[in-house]
Amino acid sequence: xxxxxxxxxxxxxxxxxxxxxxxxxxxxxxxxxxxxxxxxxxxxxxxxxxxxxxxxxxxxxxxxxxxxxxxxxxxxxxxxxxxxxxxxxxxxxxxxxxxxxxxxxxxxxxxxxxxxxxxxxxxxxxxxxxxxxxxxxxxxxx
Numbered sequence: 001x002x003x004x005x006x007x008x009x010x011x012x013x014x015x016x017x018x019x020x021x022x023x024x025x026x027x028x029x030x031x032x033x034x035x036x037x038x039x040x041x042x043x044x045x046x047x048x049x050x051x052x053x054x055x056x057x058x059x060x061x062x063x064x065x066x067x068x069x070x071x072x073x074x075x076x077x078x079x080x081x082x083x084x085x086x087x088x089x090x091x092x093x094x095x096x097x098x099x100x101x102x103x104x105x106x107x108x109x110x111x112x113x114x115x116x117x118x119x120x121x122x123x124x125x126x127x128x129x130x131x132x133x134x135x136x137x138x139x140x141x142x
Contacts, residue, residue, distance in 0.1 A: 031097075035086050035093065036086060051068040053080045055078055056076075056078060056079055059075030060074055115128055122138070
């Protein structure tokens with residue numbers, strides 16, 4: 001059983017998956033920093049809020065609260081829509097970057113030679129080397 005596990009781990013697909021996972025986690029950290037540290041502070045300045053949150057119920061200390069952290073410290077119940085905005089922005093950025101990465105990889109990937117073709121008479125899929133269709137028995141020219 002140990003040999004089977006070693007063979008499973010040493011296959012290329014598992015190692016590729018592990019490398020992709022590590023790179024994905026690192027990339028997510030970079031995008032989170034981009035959204036939280038670069039994009040959201042100017043947006044906060046433009047709108048005039050530090051955190052995007054709404055107090056649903058005040059805590060032991062009455063509001064107004066200058067930040068979400070102050071509201072949470074006072075025991076207030078808050079609706080943290082700023083976190084949701086950050087998460088949506090992060091998702092959009094990751095999705096766009098991954099789209100372009102997949103597009104670039106597909107450009108450089110070799111196209112495999114076709115092994116099948118379509119019969120011009122019955123439109124079934126047949127071997128590319130066939131001279132007669134096995135389904136409709138039509139003779140294939142070329």
